[in-house]
Amino acid sequence: MYWYHWITLGSLGICFANSLVHFLRLIRLGKPMDYSSPAGKIIPSIQYSFTGAMNPVKKESAFLHLPTYFAGIIYHLGTFLSILMFFLIWSDLPLQDILIYSIVSFLLISFSCGIGILIKRLLKKGLRDLSNPDDYLSNLLVTGFQLMTGIVLLWNQAYPAYFILSSLLLLYFPLSKLKHAIYFFAARYHLGFFFGWRGIWPPKKLERNGGWEN
Amino acid sequence: MGELNKEQIRKGLQVFQNLSDSKLITHLNSCVHCGLCAESCIYYLATKENRFTPARKVDIVASIYRRYHTITGKFLPGLINARELNEETTDEMVDLLFGACTMCGRCTMHCSIGVDIEYLVRVGRTMLSNMGMVPATLQSTVNAAVETGNNMSIPNDEFIATLKWMEEELIDEVNNPNAKIPVNESGKRILYTLNPREPKFFPLSISAMAKIFFAAGESWTLSTQMYDVTNYAYFSGNPDEARLIALRLWNEMGNLNAQTLVLAECGHGSRAFRWEAPNYLQEHFPFEVKTSVECIADYIREGKIHLDPEKIKDVVTLHDPCNLVRSGGIIHEQRYILNRFIANFVEMTPHGIDNYCCGGGGGQLSMSEYNERRMKIAEIKARQIRNTGASVVVTPCHNCVDQLNQINVFFKLGVRIKTLAEIVADALILDTESP
Numbered sequence: 001m002y003w004y005h006w007i008t009l010g011s012l013g014i015c016f017a018n019s020l021v022h023f024l025r026l027i028r029l030g031k032p033m034d035y036s037s038p039a040g041k042i043i044p045s046i047q048y049s050f051t052g053a054m055n056p057v058k059k060e061s062a063f064l065h066l067p068t069y070f071a072g073i074i075y076h077l078g079t080f081l082s083i084l085m086f087f088l089i090w091s092d093l094p095l096q097d098i099l100i101y102s103i104v105s106f107l108l109i110s111f112s113c114g115i116g117i118l119i120k121r122l123l124k125k126g127l128r129d130l131s132n133p134d135d136y137l138s139n140l141l142v143t144g145f146q147l148m149t150g151i152v153l154l155w156n157q158a159y160p161a162y163f164i165l166s167s168l169l170l171l172y173f174p175l176s177k178l179k180h181a182i183y184f185f186a187a188r189y190h191l192g193f194f195f196g197w198r199g200i201w202p203p204k205k206l207e208r209n210g211g212w213e214n
Numbered sequence: 215m216g217e218l219n220k221e222q223i224r225k226g227l228q229v230f231q232n233l234s235d236s237k238l239i240t241h242l243n244s245c246v247h248c249g250l251c252a253e254s255c256i257y258y259l260a261t262k263e264n265r266f267t268p269a270r271k272v273d274i275v276a277s278i279y280r281r282y283h284t285i286t287g288k289f290l291p292g293l294i295n296a297r298e299l300n301e302e303t304t305d306e307m308v309d310l311l312f313g314a315c316t317m318c319g320r321c322t323m324h325c326s327i328g329v330d331i332e333y334l335v336r337v338g339r340t341m342l343s344n345m346g347m348v349p350a351t352l353q354s355t356v357n358a359a360v361e362t363g364n365n366m367s368i369p370n371d372e373f374i375a376t377l378k379w380m381e382e383e384l385i386d387e388v389n390n391p392n393a394k395i396p397v398n399e400s401g402k403r404i405l406y407t408l409n410p411r412e413p414k415f416f417p418l419s420i421s422a423m424a425k426i427f428f429a430a431g432e433s434w435t436l437s438t439q440m441y442d443v444t445n446y447a448y449f450s451g452n453p454d455e456a457r458l459i460a461l462r463l464w465n466e467m468g469n470l471n472a473q474t475l476v477l478a479e480c481g482h483g484s485r486a487f488r489w490e491a492p493n494y495l496q497e498h499f500p501f502e503v504k505t506s507v508e509c510i511a512d513y514i515r516e517g518k519i520h521l522d523p524e525k526i527k528d529v530v531t532l533h534d535p536c537n538l539v540r541s542g543g544i545i546h547e548q549r550y551i552l553n554r555f556i557a558n559f560v561e562m563t564p565h566g567i568d569n570y571c572c573g574g575g576g577g578q579l580s581m582s583e584y585n586e587r588r589m590k591i592a593e594i595k596a597r598q599i600r601n602t603g604a605s606v607v608v609t610p611c612h613n614c615v616d617q618l619n620q621i622n623v624f625f626k627l628g629v630r631i632k633t634l635a636e637i638v639a640d641a642l643i644l645d646t647e648s649p
């Protein structure tokens with residue numbers, strides 16, 4: 001292990017410990033206690049919250065903003081791929097050239113999506129007014145991480161820079177909006193709980209004879 | 215707004231403590247500032263003002279949380295826009311959370327992450343309520359309910375006189391001298407409630423529901439002590455006052471020994487009692503609670519009432535009250551009822567859980583200082599109604615009726631606004647052998 005590995009390992013530990021604190025707090029606080037009588041079922045609704053309710057056809061945040069929506073999806077896929085590559089790069093597992101070029105090509109696309117989202121944030125007044133420095137910094141770190149992953153796959157001289165950037169990202173994660181990676185799941189869970197309890201999700205169809213079906 | 219004192223700030227910040235579950239922490243930490251919720255909100259759609267986007271309402275509450283409850287907010291507040299709870303912030307909060315949100319929850323359904331935006335608006339309103347900063351107009355509606363038992367301060371003798379008058383109307387209408395509007399009768403199956411707008415402005419809706427009960431042969435009563443289904447403290451964000459108002463209705467069920475509480479056509483009132491009251495009081499209902507919409511649907515399903523499909527020839531559309539539908543789960547019953555007897559029923563686009571608020575929710579009808587803004591956002595609903603080509607708009611909510619009546623005049627729509635009970639009562643086939 002080189003010095004930069006040690007730095008990254010330390011950062012990974014700090015990131016993990018901090019994230020664990022957030023996660024454990026959510027677990028400790030637990031699920032809602034609702035005294036009203038439920039009108040529906042929680043589990044199918046939570047499932048729906050993560051599936052059908054996320055369908056872009058159902059969400060204005062998706063179908064009214066298709067370019068941003070797809071850019072966001074690709075960007076997030078690029079992030080997951082970069083995280084996977086982080087562990088592969090660290091473990092020095094050999095990869096076939098064709099796989100490397102495919103991954104790098106995808107990361108280039110996801111990197112462009114990240115830059116596109118950043119430019120949109122800078123250019124659109126409404127979005128600019130909503131943004132704080134963390135919104136820009138989080139984007140830059142993640143987009144940079146994707147770029148560096150691609151670079152390091154092609155050119156291993158970039159290892160120190162890659163691991164330093166990874167360390168910065170890991171240290172910044174729990175302090176910033178990036179921790180929505182944890183809270184996203186909790187938010188979908190709570191939404192599923194709320195709408196399931198009240199019998200709103202999953203949606204029921206109105207039948208002609210007046211009954212309803214799931 | 216005057217300078218805040220330490221005690222106000224302490225009370226305001228209390229909402230972030232004493233957490234009972236992980237919901238608040240979750241939603242305060244989830245927004246990614248993507249801004250994609252803007253077009254789901256009638257305030258933004260109608261005004262195109264960026265400050266009215268749902269994300270800004272989330273952010274003002276979350277920014278205060280970040281300032282006092284996160285490491286970054288304590289040491290690097292500028293990095294994450296973590297804001298102090300001060301006069302500037304609270305002025306903006308009052309304007310955004312009270313003056314620019316009907317708490318319709320539409321944005322929540324469409325948020326890319328799943329942030330419960332409406333819930334955070336309510337949390338923000340509770341902060342302001344703790345600090346004594348609820349707009350005076352809204353607070354006076356709450357005070358009226360707390361002090362007089364109904365939000366319109368209707369004196370009891372006036373209420374009783376109105377009921378007597380409506381009973382005479384009912385007798386004429388059903389042509390049966392035995393028809394009555396029972397008052398304070400113990401041991402009935404149903405205790406029925408009212409929105410005080412009914413005795414005050416729309417008394418015929420009382421006789422309409424009485425006619426339905428009569429036709430169904432129902433055992434029911436009204437209470438003169440506690441009949442108000444509304445709970446404006448739900449909107450002002452004051453849980454103590456909300457609890458007090460809910461408790462009165464709860465107790466009246468016991469006093470009159472009724473089995474089922476039927477909530478009148480009132481979106482927020484239904485929500486505040488059916489879904490929130492047990493949590494305000496931390497008790498499970500010892501009795502059955504249902505909305506009048508479900509009650510009417512059951513009568514039809516059970517064959518207790520019959521409707522004449524030839525009676526209403528108009529093109530009819532339906533406005534879905536947000537708190538009854540999107541947050542209350544009463545989505546199909548009103549459609550089931552209307553489809554039984556309305557030949558020309560047209561849905562609005564969008565409708566159901568995706569509907570647009572009429573603009574009168576969230577206590578907006580009480581807060582006259584925002585009247586101009588309220589009528590501006592109402593253009594979304596006006597356009598929806600116009601596009602249906604309907605001449606009658608039905609809605610199971612008296613607050614919505616009030617706002618829709620104003621929309622009708624303001625935008626010269628030339629439609630008639632009716633509650634569900636009213637249109638059902640119009641088409642009732644009366645069994646001459648009814649009691």
Ligand code: SF4
Binds near residue numbers: 256335
């Ligand atoms: S709850 Fe309704 S009015 Fe309030 S921000 Fe969301 S969409 Fe707008």
Ligand code: SF4
Binds near residue numbers: 246250251326
């Ligand atoms: S859509 Fe949701 S996550 Fe995006 S800005 Fe609006 S509230 Fe925040």
